[in-house]
Amino acid sequence: MIKKKSLSELRMDLVSGDWVIIATGRARRPEAFAEKKRNKEAVSSKYCPFCQPKILDKAVLKYDQSDGSWFVFSMPNDFPAFSKGDKLNERKEGPNRIMDGIGYQEVVVTADHEKQIAQFSKKEIKMVVDTYQGRYLNLMRNDFVKYISIFHNHGEEAGASIAHPHSQIIAIPVLDPDLKGSLDGAENYYRNNGKCVYCTMIDWEIKDGRRVIYKNDKFVVLCPFASQVSFEVRVYPKDHKAYFEEITEKEKEFFVDALQQALSRVYKGLKDPAYNFYIHTAPCDKQGYERYHWHLNILPKTSVWAGFELGAGIEISTIEPEKAAEFLRKIK
Ligand SMILES: [Zn+2]
Ligand SMILES: [Zn+2]
Incomplete structure (x- = not known):
């Protein structure tokens, strides 16, 4: 268990080595994130x-x-x-x-x-x-x-x-720098530990359970330990797969199920928040990225980046990923 003594925790992302700040002392109730209604675009x-x-x-x-x-x-x-x-x-x-x-x-x-x-x-x-x-x-x-x-x-x-x-x-014709960082992180971790960093993380998260929102035979939906934003949600294939485009029809059934669970829980739980999602998959430049592990990231817009966030490039997540996951796990 994580001891709660200070107002916040610095957590390191296992892949990138980047640090995030999770505010524990001034953590908001999960429901509070849904209270700010966004303006609905009225274009007919x-x-x-x-x-x-x-x-x-x-x-x-x-x-x-x-x-x-x-x-x-x-x-x-x-x-x-x-x-x-x-x-x-x-x-x-x-x-x-x-x-x-x-x-x-x-x-x-x-x-x-x-x-x-x-x-x-x-x-x-x-x-x-x-x-x-x-x-x-x-x-x-x-x-x-x-x-x-x-x-x-x-x-x-x-x-x-x-x-x-x-x-x-x-x-x-170029790689996304964010993905490039993750490719390097995955490669370095493999070299040092002889294992995929994502598989390591997924195995641990499933065993630990606190940040898992949903899982089926082939995919797991979780709030990452070092979430970059409040209520960040990721969908990972449980088996080691580097390339999204190689997903089989059978695997796709499970991916569709996991994606539906992830998106509908965010939609219902946070009352239709604005969000971005993207797929991070190994590049198609034929360089061979077998150590990468593809996934889908969902980033709800639960806060506005101000001076500190923009200057330091770190968001202070105002909800612990464990609490965010617990909240989304209960949404049906
Ligand atoms: Zn239209
Ligand atoms: Zn893996």
Whole structure:
């Protein structure tokens, strides 16, 4: 058991070695996080770009409901930060390296203007995951693509500029620095301990139980020991798997179940908070990252980063991950 003496605890993330601060003394009641209601975006479907019938013309992959109407599709982003191309045009300017900002950006749109993933049935979540995987497998065939990021922003505070539920896929020629840190962390831990750092952490969390929210045969949903934000939730495959895109149909059933549990508990428990989720998976640059362990991170927007957070890059979590997990475990 962790002794509670001081007002806060510094906890180290086993993978990155980064420290987080968990306030124990001034911990808030879990219910208090749900009390701040967020402004609901009031744009009606009439003016919504994703609700226009012609939008389907842009679809590159689509899944339909049993009645034949579309449920989810992926299309190129109309306002990409990266341009299409197949050459990086790497060059130098003095000591600096430059290359063209080429890449692919897609938007994964679901049919209903308001209904969000947290409210979807398993069948519906599976179609979203199938779209993620299908597009991932397609985009990774491009030689210059080294890394593919799949993420979902919900709510204005989480950066969703269009209220209509949608995810994004970005395929780029460089690695995300945050992921790079985790790849190095996983590699170092393996070298020193002969074991995957994530498997070590998952085994311990399942044994300890205090931070586990839900588990099935293949996946576990937990609040990480060194949570970066209050109510951070992660979904991990229990078996050692480095690559999300290699998920089998059987494993996907369990992943969909775990993701539904994770998202719907956050949705119900925190009363529809703004949040971001993203998949962290081994890059597709063919370098072989067998020591990485893919997962999905959910980061609810439960606080605003102010001076200390921005200056130090550390958020003071105002709820202990054990309490957050206990609260979400009880939500049905
Ligand atoms: Zn819409
Ligand atoms: Zn592992």
